[in-house]
Amino acid sequence: MSQETIVEFVYMPEDTIEFSETEEGHYEVAIAFFQSPSFYERVMQSPYYVNLDQELFVQATLQTSDPDLQLLVDTCEALPDPQNTTLQTYGLIRQGCVEDTTYQSYPSPSMDVARFSFRAFEFLKEHSSIYLRCKMAVCSVNDPSSFCTQGCFSRRKRSLGTPHQEVEVIVGPIQLLQ
Template identity: 45%
Template sequence: MRAIIRRSYINSRGYLASDIHLRDPTCKPVIGSYHVMFRIPYNGCGTQRLISHGAITYSNTVEGSVSGNFYSRNRNSLINFACKMHNSAGAQTVPSAIQPPYRETPSNQFVVKFAFYDSPSFSNVVRAAPYYVMPNRDLFVRATLYSTQPDLMLFTDTCVVSPNPHDFTTVASDIIRGGCVRDPTYRSYLSPDRRIVQFRFRAPSFISRYSSVHLQCKMVVCNRYDFSSRCYQGCIRRGKRSTRDGDENKNVIIIVSRLQ
């Protein structure tokens, strides 16, 4: 969400542009010559969510603090605002939520943690649960491999979005399959650590038609110095099979995150 406020109004209330903030006082505006602008996330900066009669309302407040003292009792509400999203398949505006934001999959030798982030910088992990996602919104995903064995690496073989957690074929959106990119919105981000895989894709528009959808990813763990392993084979078209498939199957991890 975005809110633009005239600086003349802020001054008329006895505040400077630098004195105002959202409900979370660390969320400050971008200050221009005549206006200030807030960029308000749906899941941060003190934004509150209310579900009622098939609609979701997000609300926040612009507050002023005397002399910038966030923790002063003299914090006054200047503007209350809300964004209401109706449950309309035609409008496609009701978000879907990722629940839970983390998925941890253990094995005998390693653990893979699966997390969502709010930007391509991968600096702020999404901790809010549920995590609501708009159709056609970019999602940033990171999978991290933890192991006492230092010479392992992680590879994304397949990621699919489906409304049925037991069927990722009938109604589904392929993000990547067999190491081959199927979704034009998919983009991978390089990491200096081969145990980290991070990528972006856009939430499919059909999520607005279901109360929940699911993201399933198949990750493969390999020895980083085994250049004949699945991790180095990249895209494998249907019909092609590696002679190493049997060896790699024991290191395949299926990770499923539910989007409600």
């Protein structure tokens, strides 16, 4: 065979198969209280003692190395016992819609971090301690129709969009300073 000869071999299959792949992951979200809106100094004490009407700063962080995921606070509520979900709860935000007038979102340094605050409320007077239970949505950053970009709508009106994961996290206890 001469040195300048090129040999090609092409295989043409009779049938072709098309497939799409969907990956589903399990995500961890860390949630913590912070001392101020700078979100620099984390509250380390447990239980977290607060005054009535004190502003509480919360940060949730998605534990992932995937830069194409974002985190959204879907639902957060205060409850007296994280083990007993039948007890009365106090809603701060539900399905992306703010329920408590003191709830405030804060800008986040990245898409995998969600920050917000709320004020300690009368619910603390009724219970010796409370916990914060949040459902966080994990969505693709590159999907403009994702659950995370739809904003506040009731479930009936909110389109399904693309699939997302929900992660439930609980932090507490929070107790009223005597």
